[in-house]
Amino acid sequence: MRFFINGDQVEVPASVQTVGSLLEHFDIDNKVVIVEHNGNILSKDTQTEQKLEDGDRLELVHFVGGG
Amino acid sequence: MSERYSRQELFDPIGKEGQMKIQQKHVLIVGAGALGTGSAEALVRAGVQKITIVDRDYVEWSNLQRQQLYHEQDARNRLPKAVAAKRRLTEVNSEVEIDARVMDVGVEEIEELSRDIDLIMDATDNFDIRMMINDMSQKANIPWIYGACVGSYGISYTIIPGETPCLQCILETVPIGGLTCDTAGIISPAVQMVVSYQVSEAMKILVEDFQSLRKKLVSFDLWQNQHTFIQIDKIKKPNCLSCGHERTYPNLSFTNQTKTAVLCGRDTVQIRPAEPVERDLDHLTQALSIDGEIDVQNPYLLSVDINQHRLVIFKDGRVLIHGTKDISEAKSLYYRYLG
Structure with missing residues (x-):
């Protein structure tokens, strides 16, 4: 699968079919992440179930605490 | 002294009128670490009427790489950050009133600190206090600007009560664990970038140019060369306990302390x-x-x-x-x- 994530083209294994598995793939599934999928902001309750297709555009923003 | 703000007044969106507004504003800065010292210096140079800066910690050697108001002597003397910050800020601009507080901010303190405040700058290092700031902002109708950084990564969002989603809408619960730890280190340009975003938004709020606010969540990674803006208005929840119709301000309840x-x-x-x-x-x-x-x-x-x-x-x-x-x-x- 090939996505555009935060502006960059990224190749991921074909097993990555949902936002949830994508977050797991990048090891950020335990963080607070806001996901925009093809221009739509995803609700946190349902974001992990969102199905992904080849060529999808994603913006991933994770919240950090330091300051 | 009229020269002092001339370059800022020449900048059209501020002008002499904007400068007069800036000089009537009182900003609360919660935290005097990397983000807090950066914001404080910029706002004091910009000529706000008053800054209240609060921090619970003292200056250490590991702070000097990025916390721009502190000197070696402050670390040697273990001077409380608020005290050291005030000393330097007064040297920078003696026209600005600096209220420096050495304290840990809890519910009672945030209520007291937020009186007669026009804007709250987040320069904290954890989400417990940010959630408290969030609810106080909603309760007292004061805008606040979230900012955070770790490594080469940074993030900021401007929260305007009644307009934007609040941090409770965005996060739903207080994040725990790895998020607050600075075990990944931090480089100063990541700090400065967050400070730049926060202070630019602060200036827009102080001159009451709300239309020019960014309105998007911004995040970046200066080492991986990424920069992201996303519109998150839709995240605002009508039933949010902090900013919704039947709000209870859960993060200001004493039991959460x-x-x-x-x-x-x-x-x-x-x-x-x-x-x-x-x-x-x-x-x-x-x-x-x-x-x-x-x-x-x-x-x-x-x-x-x-x-x-x-x-x-x-x-x-x-x-x-x-x-x-x-x-x-x-x-x-x-x-x-x-x-």
């Missing part, structure tokens, strides 16, 4: 007495020099080494116990030496 806190990435536990106390530092220096070795005493704190631990005792009652992450071990030391 902790009296002990493990300071992230610092191998340190803070213990805060349930009732406010003022410690007699001279008396403590005498009493503790029997078992320990006095490291530093200044008008604000006493630092003493006892075996492999360092106890830093603040005049406002708080104690930092360095050399442990174990709350029960920290408590036993606290009770042994401070009753």
Whole structure:
């Protein structure tokens, strides 16, 4: 699968079919992440179930605490 | 002195009128670490009427790489950050009133600090306090600007009560664990970038140019060359307990307050007495020099080494116990030496 994530083209294994598995793939599934999928902001309750297709555009923003 | 703000007044969106507005505003900066010193210096140079800056910690050598108001002598003297910040800020612009507070901000403190405030700048290092700021912002109708950074990564969002989603809408719960730890280190350009985003938004708010606000969540990674803006208006929840129709401000309830806190990435536990106390530092220096070795005493704190631990005792009652992450071990030391 090939996505555009935060502006960059990224190749991921074909097993990555949902936002949830994508977050797991990048090891950020335990963080607070806001996901925009093809221009739509995803609700946190349902974001992990969102199905992904080849060529999808994603913006991933994770919240950090330091300051 | 009329020259002082001339370049800012020449900038059209501010102008002389905007400058007059800036000079009537009172900004609360919560935290005087990397983000707090950056924001404070910029806003003091910009000529706000008054800054209240609050921090619970003292200056250490590891701060000097990025916390722009501090000098080596501040670290040597373990000066409280708020005190050291005020000293430097007054040198930068003596026309600005600086209210510096050495304290740990809890619910009572945030209520008191937020009186007559036009804007709250987030320069904290954890989400417990941010959630408190969030609810206070909604309750008192004060805008606040979230900012955070770790490594080469940074993030910021401007929260306007009644307009944007609030942090409770965005996060739903207080994030725990790895998020607050600075174990990944931090580089100063990441700090400066967040400060730039926060202060630009602050200036727009102070000159009341709300239309020009960014309105998007911004995040970046300066090492991986990424920059992201996303529109998150749709996240605003009508039933949010902090900003919705039937709000209860859950983060301002006293039961959510902790009296002990493990300071992230610092191998340190803070213990805060349930009732406010003022410690007699001279008396403590005498009493503790029997078992320990006095490291530093200044008008604000006493630092003493006892075996492999360092106890830093603040005049406002708080104690930092360095050399442990174990709350029960920290408590036993606290009770042994401070009753």
